[in-house]
Amino acid sequence: MEVLRIIVLTAAAVLLAVVAWKAIVGWRHARQRIVDFWHDPRGTFEQHIAELPFDYPPAVIVSADLALSIAAMTGVIQRHGYLGTTLPILALLLVTFAFPILTVFGVPPRPVPLCIVGLIAQGMFLLQPVPLDASPFVLVVVAGEVAAIASKRISLPFAALAILQLLLFHIVGPGIDSLPAYLVGIVLGTLVGLMMQYQRLYLYQERENQEIRAARAADEERRRIAREVHDVIAHSLSVTLLHLTAARHSLQTDRDVEEAIDALSDAERLGRQAMADIRHTVGLLDQRPSSLTPEPGMDDIAALVEDFVRAGLDVDYSMSGDITTVSATTGLALFRISQESLANIAKHAPDAAATLRIEVSDTRVSAVVTNTLAGPAPTRRGRGMGISGMRQRATLIGGSLTAGPADGRWEVHAGFPIADPATGLTCPVSGPEDHLRSVRDAFTALTRKLQEGM
Template sequence: MEVSNAVSATSAGRTSRWRRLADPPWARVRRMLALARERIESLPYDYPPAVIIGADLALLVITGAAVIQRHSYFPSPLPLIAMATAFLPIPLFAIFGVMPHPAILKGSALLSCALFLLQPVSADFAPFVLVVVAGEVAAVASRGLTIGFALLAIAELVAFDLAGHVQWGDTGQRLQGLPMYVLGIILGVFVGVMLQYQRRFLYQERENQAIRANHAADEERRRIAREVHDVIAHSLSITLLHLTAARRALQTDDDVTEAVDALVDAERLGRQAMADIRRTVGMLDAGPALRVPEPSAADIDELIGDFRRAGLAIDYHRTGDLTVVEGAVGHALYRIGQESLANVAKHAPGNAATVRLDVSTERAALMVTNPLPLGPARHGDTGMGVRGMRKRTELLGGTIIAGAADDAWLVRAVFPLGSSACSTIATTLTGLLRIKPQEDM
């Protein structure tokens, strides 16, 4: 079995090679270009392949022009050797996998230019090899290596100019246009440095985007945590009130009907809580089919009714038109009222609560008060519910007070509406962008 598998694999490999050889030339060229692109993209310098290929094409044009200029030296192979030396890093990388280190780039360029200058010509293109490679080295190497190569390149040109291009015992002409070549090397270094700074800025922007994405994800997790906390706290508080009422009805009055009614309400609220939790967790999915309307200010009346049916005494009064309250503000008012009444049921059972909701064209205000329970006072408002109410209010540019006041616990949230809301939110965002610490109210 293993032998047959090996034979099959060998046959498949041979078939694949024969198919590649039988492909038309343009298909083989396309494969070679795709392979070259993959290799270029694997380089650690993170430059687009077009930039690297463009530099190599410029080097090809320069060396080709330098070879053509030396036609009078034919059949000397020195210009062709100089041209091959300039491109030495390419076969080293393509065949042997040797990364084009700056030292290899510098060495090949200096040697190629020296071989060209051994056969001097007028208006020589050969020194521009140093200009192109100076830009390549500056784009990938450190500042020290860049300056070192620029000095070596200039020193090489100056040396050939001073030597008068002595070749095979004959005196040649001095290097024409030396200042232009030196200036070209300096400009090439500047271009490479700009490319390297651009690459650094790209890395910094990617890092900043990753940080912003992490912050956004953390904020979204905190928002969902607040939603889940509010839903669970509300549903458990009312469910426990209904269960307590059912237990008392059975133990004290032996009233089965009242107990059944309380259990039915508890079951209904439990199912509603499960639906709310599914909706909240569904926020993690981008699918629009999972999105359902969130509770708003119009649902506060039903919220009060649920707590009343659970046995909590609530004095509720509402003024104004709830249609002027936008979705985000209405949702925040609902959650703040839900959390406040859940805290009353949890920390002050048996006490009555007062709820006031006042809506005008400029603002919406919700106030929930209840007498403080007997016993030791609570130390601070370190609970997650109060922190969640503060966060909701601050994000919408509102103000909130949550704490003890005149032997009662007071929660009062005020949100601006209309044009005043836009200016307040703009002020809040400006403060957040300035990264000033926010003080607790």
């Protein structure tokens, strides 16, 4: 027992000397911290907590320090007969004030010094045994704190050393009451600390996953906006060019000024409408609320076709079925696909005869856009966003789109399922990107609600 006394007291003296040296070295920095704490206790405390190398909530850190102080204070009260030796007071100072003082002086707490403080303070308590000693709870709390902030290479050896220390004092000294309970407490404290650390690691992983999902959703939304801008510009420019061509033809051949003015007026109207649509779409990139004008849908396809017809494109249009069963998202997709398809015809085959057929059944809505080919079908696809953008738009909401030559004509076929109102919305079965699709659909739906002022 005398050997243990010499070892513990020597270690305590060395530790106190180190703490005093740290305090002297960092006094200038600590003085400013003390002044700040005097003027703003709460703000300074929160700043100190934020500077710690681990990001547990302040309530968790304060609760752990409070539990450690309660265990040490209880051990001191039980040793009221030993207070003249000052050992219980020194142990209390080591446990309760060592790390707060070091933190004030700009020295963040580390796991290994925390282990050393716990072992030395517990050794000082055990040098003065009392019945039903509560001081071993210091090791229980320290074991949990170390396991919560350090790797298992540090926490598990410390737990073993803490158990070994209690066993050694129990064998050499007069014995420790309820020793098995304290040994189990150290093991349980270590496990609780490990659970907290695993929870923190899972929190980091979830934060990273959320950042990845948010980045992917933002990328998809930017691509969606790019498709919208492309469709608006392609449509407006194609129809505007047709009107300008008609105006030029009227002035060059017939000298019909009124017909030319009508064509130019239509071109001006479509240009202004295109600018409004572009501002509406690009406004989604801004944090400010964009225009409350709703997105186009099934009801606007007839006016779209009329614009192309007035510009000189030969379009045969028909729609059958109950369009009220088509959702706003599907209606927007059908409008944009029809718009892009007719714009492509106006751009590549302005003299061709085009047809647009939209059929709505109980379970599906489909759109077919065809046009005659003056020559052989093109074998080289362009690098634009036309067909690929339409296909992406259809795929994102569970539909499909095909485009290519068929029977001497160019055909674009798009189809979308219609949810059964009795069973609610259905989720189409797809590949391994289902979880990303749900995020994209939710983000798109939220953006559309914001556009409509909901």
